[in-house]
Amino acid sequence: MSVKKRGDTWYLDICEKGKPRLVRVLKGIRTKAQAEKVEAAVRTQILQKRYGLLERPEMRFDEFAEKHFLPYSRINKKSHTSDVYICKALSTFFGKQNLADINAPIIEQYKQKRISEVTLRRKLRSPSRVNKELAVLSKILTMACEADLITAKPKIRLFKVSSERIRYLTDEEEIRLLEALDDCNWLRSIVIFALHAGMRRGEIFNLQWFDVDFARLLIKVRNTKSGKDRSIPMNQIVRRLLESLPKANSYVFPSPKTGRRLTDLKRRFDEARKKAEIDNLRFHDLRHTFATRMANAGVDIFTLAELLGHSDIRITKRYAHGTEETKRRAVEKLVKAENLRDSSATNKERQANSLP
Numbered sequence: 001m002s003v004k005k006r007g008d009t010w011y012l013d014i015c016e017k018g019k020p021r022l023v024r025v026l027k028g029i030r031t032k033a034q035a036e037k038v039e040a041a042v043r044t045q046i047l048q049k050r051y052g053l054l055e056r057p058e059m060r061f062d063e064f065a066e067k068h069f070l071p072y073s074r075i076n077k078k079s080h081t082s083d084v085y086i087c088k089a090l091s092t093f094f095g096k097q098n099l100a101d102i103n104a105p106i107i108e109q110y111k112q113k114r115i116s117e118v119t120l121r122r123k124l125r126s127p128s129r130v131n132k133e134l135a136v137l138s139k140i141l142t143m144a145c146e147a148d149l150i151t152a153k154p155k156i157r158l159f160k161v162s163s164e165r166i167r168y169l170t171d172e173e174e175i176r177l178l179e180a181l182d183d184c185n186w187l188r189s190i191v192i193f194a195l196h197a198g199m200r201r202g203e204i205f206n207l208q209w210f211d212v213d214f215a216r217l218l219i220k221v222r223n224t225k226s227g228k229d230r231s232i233p234m235n236q237i238v239r240r241l242l243e244s245l246p247k248a249n250s251y252v253f254p255s256p257k258t259g260r261r262l263t264d265l266k267r268r269f270d271e272a273r274k275k276a277e278i279d280n281l282r283f284h285d286l287r288h289t290f291a292t293r294m295a296n297a298g299v300d301i302f303t304l305a306e307l308l309g310h311s312d313i314r315i316t317k318r319y320a321h322g323t324e325e326t327k328r329r330a331v332e333k334l335v336k337a338e339n340l341r342d343s344s345a346t347n348k349e350r351q352a353n354s355l356p
Contacts (some may be wrong), residue, residue, distance in 0.1 A: 003035040010035040012042060059149055061102065061140075062095035068147070069140045078225065086136045089114070094137075099144045104154045107137065115159070127159035134158055167280060168289040169195070176276040186256045187268055189241060191286060193253075196238045198290035198307055200225065201283055205262045207252045212242055221309065230309050291316070 002014050003026075012024040012035070024042075029035050065087045073083040093110045094102060114130045134156050141153045169177065174195070181188035190204060199207070203221050211220040217234045224230065234242070245252065255262045265283065273281050287308070294304050305316040 003032065003039050005032070005035075012039055014039070014042065014046075016046075057149065058098045058100065059144075060095065061097050061099055062091040064099055064144055064149070065091060065140055068143060069136075072143070078223075082132070083136055086133050089133060090137055090140075099141070100150050102141070102150075102154065104156070107134075107154060107156055110137075111157075111159075128161045131158045131161060167282075167285045168292045169278075169281070169285065173276070173278050173281075174289075177272060177278060177281075180272040180276040184268060184272065186253065187265060187272065189245065190253050190265065191269075192241055193238060194283070194286040195290055196235055196241075197232055198287050198294070199232065200287060200309075201265075204253060205251075208250050209247060209252060210250075212252065214239070214243070224309050226309055226311050228309070228311070230306065232307060 003010060003012055005011075010026040010029045010032070012026055013021070014023075015021045026035055026038055029038065070080075070084065070087060073080045077083060090110075093113070094106075097106075111130060111134065114125055114133065115127060117125055119125055135158075138153070138156050141150065141156075144150050145153050177191065178188060181191060193199075194201075194204060197204075197219060199219075199221060203224060206223055207219070207221075211222065213220065217239060219232045219234060219238075221230050221232060242252070249259060251261055253262055254260060269283050291304060291308060294307065295301075299307075301313050301316055305311075305313045308316060310316045
């Protein structure tokens, strides 16, 4: 019996194996028959929910993204600004649809539409960019599922994208790039700094003078991607560069137009790259160059991970791949070892032959 009476009050006590216990005080119920009717209604709701038969409230995709996902993103995600733009693209396609009507075929239509469109820069959208949009869509649908607005999240298939992008500046390319920036001192300083500090673009934009410790020759990196602050020692090139910069602004590398925090440098960097006749180079590849040069200089993977701010050395390995020259030096060590063994064997043979 799930309905019981204590004094003048009826209450409901349902306990199913593997389910949380449900206890309810039945206010206003005076007879056992009334209590049993409530019990039957509650059990019907439990069964309907178990088998997905309950009618769920309808909500449009754009409404849910605006009222629920973006507030969550603002508090919990460093990529909130990017999420805002992604939600605009998602809402353009899914906006008027109810969340419950979004299924795998519709998501595939969105995926194919985005990959075939031309961006504002008149280039095809990259698979990795579409994957980022699908990741946001996946989170929105997960939240909708948790809010019991949909029965289950539809399957989302991402594009297969290789994470092993091997690109770093050669010494000759570095010279050409810096020469192309002779008429743009603010960006030239940032490029030199990036090559010798290995910081992310956003970390460079956020860097302020109180983060620079000239006494201990350290740079404090805050608000990082991993959420953990780290310190980077200055080498002599970074120290001389920072000492030469004006200190009137709180930011080390302020925007040359607004004087406030720098927000972008892609257009100016691309112009310099083209002028230097360097193909397939992004600003982030300067960090890749820093990591590769550190590894080639013999810096161990754990120290390099700390400098780059990685919590997992598997990520660091993507940056610290060996150059062809490094690999050549490595295999040549086998030849040296073989020569030493031959020399040792020869000496022993000579000693044996010289014995009376």
